[in-house]
Each structure stands twice: as structure tokens, then as C-alpha cells.
Amino acid sequence: DQQVKQNSPSLSVQEGRISILNCDYTNSMFDYFLWYKKYPAEGPTFLISISSIKDKNEDGRFTVFLNKSAKHLSLHIVPSQPGDSAVYFCAVGEDGSARQLTFGSGTQLTVLP
């Protein structure tokens, strides 16, 4: 039973255009939502997060949108750069749980020069 789903295993985007990565979750009790970026043979690195009390958080070229009613999370990257090519994981968590984060299966983003 997947609590967090990233239905697109891969996405290709032209440099300079917008990349939109999507994530759906099933548990309305989740309190916070994160995106991680992972290069091959490296650990994931934190990118951006949003709490359940907000619907948008922006950090430079990266914006995360949260639609609680649809249980949907998205990451927008604009403009996309070749260095953004990586696997992107969404992660969700619930306050008070040491278990903390449940990850999606990841989306491989390829930004074409």
C-alpha cells in the first residue's frame, strides 16, 4: 500500500523551460512535505519543503505547491538547467512520529541542453 506515489518515473525538459514534478499522497494526517534531489551514487539532498498550513513555498528557481484537498504536491523548477538533471523524491511526514518521512519512488528529471 503506497502512501506516496510519484506516477512519472521520468521526465525530459528542454533547458530554460519549466519542469513540473508531481506527487500524490493518501493520508490526510501528513503535516509536512519535502522534496529531495539525488544524483547517482550519492545520498539525497534536501531541496525544499512546505508545511500543511501553506499552499506554496518558493526558493529561487524552485517552488513547491500543496493542494491538500486533492492530496497533491508538485515541484516547479523554472528555468530548468542541465545541472538539475537528477532523481527527485517527494517525502511526507507526520508530526510526533520518529519514523518521520515516507518517500515516493522518485522521478528522473533530464534537462536537455
Place this chain on the structure above:
Amino acid sequence: SQTIHQWPATLVQPVGSPLSLECTVEGTSNPNLYWYRQAAGRGLQLLFYSVGIGQISSEVPQNLSASRPQDRQFILSSKKLLLSDSGFYLCAWRRVGGAYGYTFGSGTRLTVV
């Protein structure tokens, strides 16, 4: 500043051999510690987490075990490796009461042959 060390970076082991992967965190005390595995083409699966010395919670029943002999040391072990144990193993830590996200180690690529 806090750092997390994970070793070895790569490991090739025969089926039936034992395993010991080590993770240490510096610059913090009483962190929550986690072991994740990323199998080929799949997302990040939580294997074990620990909220204190000697306290281990298992998320997935399997051929692996974990131990936390010291506050900032987390060890992943197996007595007899299976082919299905191959994957990319990640250690992560989180400060209790701190920001939501984890910090990951650089990972260990385990290939069981």
C-alpha cells in the same frame, strides 16, 4: 556543524557472507537515526530507525538487522546475504525537535554476487 559519515562506499559480497555497514554522526547528540535502501529502479524504503542507544525499530521484516551501540553510531548487519539484498543503502539522521527533513549520508552500493 553536523556531518554524517557512511562507509564503505561500495561493497561486493558473495551470497551467504556477512555484512556490516557503519554510519556515524558528528556534531550533534541524541539524533534520530535511519537506514534506508534504494533498490534498482525503486524508491527509498525505510529499513530501521532508532530514537536512542539500543532502541531499534524495524519497518520491514527481512534478512537484515540494525544496532545502535553508541549515541551517534548506527550499524546495519546481516549474518548471511541474499542476492535480493543488493541495493544502495543510505543512513540518515534528524535532530529531535529540529527541522523536519533528514540529512543523508553518501550511501553504500552493495552488490551481492
